Amino acid sequence: MPAKVKRIATDTVGLALAHDSAELHVQGKAVYIDDMREPEGTLHVAPGYAALGAKGRITVCDLSAVRAFPGVVAVLTAGDIPGINDCSPAMGDDPILADGEILFHGQVVFAVIAETRDAARRAARLAKIEIAGELAAITVEDALEQGTEDVLPPYEFRRGDPGKLIAASKSTISDSFHVGGQEHFYLEGQVALAVPEEAGGMLVYSSTQHPTEMQHCVAKMLKVADAFVTCECRRMGGGFGGKESQAAQWAALAALGARITGRPVKCRLDRDDDMIMTGKRHDLRIDYRAAHDRTGRLTAVDAALLARCGYSADLSLGVNDRAMFHADNAYYYPAVRIKSRRLRTNTVSNTAFRGFGGPQGMMLAERMMDQIAHRLELDPLDVRKRNFYAPGRDRTPYGMKVVDNIIHDVVAELEKTSDYRARREAVRAFNAKNQVLKKGLALTPVKFGISFTLIHLNQAGALVHLYTDGSVHLNHGGTEMGQGLYIKVAQVVAEEFGIDPERVKITATTTGKVPNTSPTAASSGSDLNGMAAQEAAARIKARLVDFAAREWKVKPAQIRFAKGRVIIGNQSVTLAELARRAHQARIQLSSTGFYATPGITWDRDKVKGKPFFYFAYGASCSEVTIDTLTGEMRVDRVDILHDVGRSLNPAIDLGQIEGGFVQGMGWLTTEELVFDTQGRLSTHAPSTYKIPCASDVPEDFRVKLFASAGNPASTIYRSKAVGEPPLMLALSVFSAITDAIASLKPGCMPPLEAPATPEAIMKAVKAMSP
């Protein structure tokens, strides 16, 4: 049981305030980059690629027709880049423009700069590019067969000798299954606008979760110092991980065009290009063997996570590490080996996507639970509970002790409120009566580690100004993509000064105000930036307290900030009045703030340390109905109980939980990425790639925040991160579908692959037919 947490009374923190731009959104007045008034003379860039070929040398690259097209101002190729031709996050293996060879279908070979976007796109189609095609690896199986060199070395967690235990055990399971990838489909596509400044400067507006990385990429590409490049982002129309490293190429092309033409240049990807040219969630093949006792409790697990990484490393190191970190989900594996291979394929380089590999890793854990339960004909929930982390069974496969475990409480409560046991009986009765339609039910847990596993990223900065009228200007390194970070941090700052959040002006994230930032990712946005902003505000406040104590001759302890006023002993002044007087006394009313997450360590080489500051927990219960003749599926009801610690803003948190679940449900049911044998993505438009719509959301959808006393870890107001964990609540949908199919043949595990499209369901149903 985690220790009890002291409750802090607050005025603003914890309120269900609307999103900071809510009023603008409903009026269509929130300005996204493509909505900004273009500076006069703005040009447009469109990327071009070879129509055919996934791997090989470029033998012909005839761009004469492109250059001759009316309205074209310049056509750029690798040779036009003054600095380094790379937009990778770290490894230097992602050319902005292909240089001599292509490594996946859709790789950008050239870029057209034209007076209009239409002209640029039309011209781009006129290129004649030929590739001396070589044998390409498209799938995980291709890569294994061809023995291509992995993008990164394999990695392993190991405890004990699971191989030996499994060989000696009488009760074992094993399987090999696929978990699909996922297209981000942020509703606002990739976009950047570069505006050349005097003396070699470049201002880049980019829809990105990582302005600092954009700045660095553009600077090294242009061969200028970082200080000459500024990257700014007020808001994104969705990110989900797809605008972390994947935004760089478009920012770089806009900046390159701006440098070469001397005019502002905008790069706004067409939707099809966006889907073809940007990375997605990693898809995996997972092979495993495991042993368990008669009650269904695991004794040993030996698994291999084989990931399709695409043609380059991108963020595959962190993503696949996180898949390993979550291959246990909430379960204790006594003896364990988790192996990970990062396979190189000739497909677009896979990247961050909400959960960052965690969801894929958890699929292994839940798959094993389902398999054990269906094989032994036990209730899957009982098997799950039996395998939970518990006192004495609390070491993860990477050696970290789980000390804040509340999964037993969360699951017990949801089991009750969802009426799981009675519905289990109802499902059984329904299935006994119905031949064609079958129902399934599943209740699955989530335990998700919070912190970047690349330790140095766990830092953030903020900048706060107090003006002499008592209003506050707030800036920090986090970006807003709809997750409500800006309002949460504004609430923290308003709380500190005791003012109405409306007095806090939230400003666009820019490398010019807060430098050297981490990406807004890993659910860390409010944990990190909230703390940094609180520190900045607290520093200003401390100076004011100091000043007021001297001026009014009271003890600092007698000074309080509340409701827009400052109570000083038995008097009170407005914050504006105090600010004015402090200014006259030459006291600085501006401050930076900085935060670095304490107490986390991770030695990757030694597989040792405590990589997570804490865990976020949750559970969901899904009921589905499948049609065994068509494979169609409907989610009938979903109950969710999710732990956000002490919520900074329950309205925002609820939205994150529901939205995360819906997105996870899409990933596991309807969203299917299909590459043909030539490596071309066949599902490159919303017409063929199906994300959930309003009618796909379960009609009966009950979401609750777990009544938490607060995060035992000392986070901002004891809240917990909420961006990613809820996505994995959707695993209950997949398990429920598995459960429905399992009813066809008791004692057997359905060979269901993810996503569970009607086709996949039919396949599993057929395999289960007598």
Next chain:
Amino acid sequence: MSKPLKIKLHVNGVARELVIEPRVTLLDALREHLNLTGSKKGCDQGQCGACTVHVDGERVLACLTLAAQVEGREITTVEGLTPDGAELHPVQAAFLKHDAFQCGYCTPGQIMSAVACIREGHASSDAEIREYMSGNLCRCGAYPHIVAAVREAREALS
């Protein structure tokens, strides 16, 4: 390239003249020529609903409509729901109240679709709202709140 056309569009109650190529979509005409950027371009191929506007009171996808096609007809965009200084339309107010968005990119389209959906009489139950709003994608998954907002606005409007 074809010769530019001179056309007159009635947008949000105002007659606007513009010179455009005949192939220009209503969405581009609004966004790029009239600086009405409330209508968003999510896919530019009629699949997401972010560009939904009204033509003579009916919802259309502006990215699939040529500007020249709607000459002389009454076009309403999200900006037209709140002519200068006016109070929020009940649908906008309901979206605000119900947190019916996260990133907000789909919101103008959702709202224009909802206004028409209610007017069409296709918002009588949650099931109907879900069905008749299913052409408007929300990647943030704000659907439960969108449905609640449409339900409430329907009640307010009836």
